[in-house]
Amino acid sequence: MRNTVLSYFMLPLLAVASFSLNAAPASAVSTPAAIVSEVPSRLDLNTADAGSLQSALIGIGKAKAQAIVDYRDEHGAFATVDELLEVKGIGQALLDRNRDRLTVDN
Known part of the structure; x- marks a missing residue:
């Protein structure tokens, strides 16, 4: 019983940790050059x-x-x-x- 309850708590915790480790930091996200160079004119x-x-x-x-x-x-x-x-x-x-x-x- 104790192992079953523990596994219910650990599974979501490991899933959240896995997603956060795989996410790229904001500084590593690149913007395509076409979007950056497309400055709307007046x-x-x-x-x-x-x-x-x-x-x-x-x-x-x-x-x-x-x-x-x-x-x-x-x-x-x-x-x-x-x-x-x-x-x-x-x-x-x-x-x-x-x-x-x-x-x-x-």
Whole structure:
């Protein structure tokens, strides 16, 4: 009985020890070069289509992306990234989250 109880406790303990010994330390994990070298460039508000805006920006869905394109079509090219605040549904917090992802090339 004593050996049976002891084996029930030892089996999970050995399994955990075995998994932790086989795990690679965080410094040994390598990242593929393709992922590291793929730095996203800034998205130009004056040339991006709705699909690009939707996929590249945080918190921008299909409707807001289309609103940005519609605003650009109606009012002309964006002069600054801050002009995005004029688009209905785009607030300061949303702009701040995406500012580093956007540019306006004139």
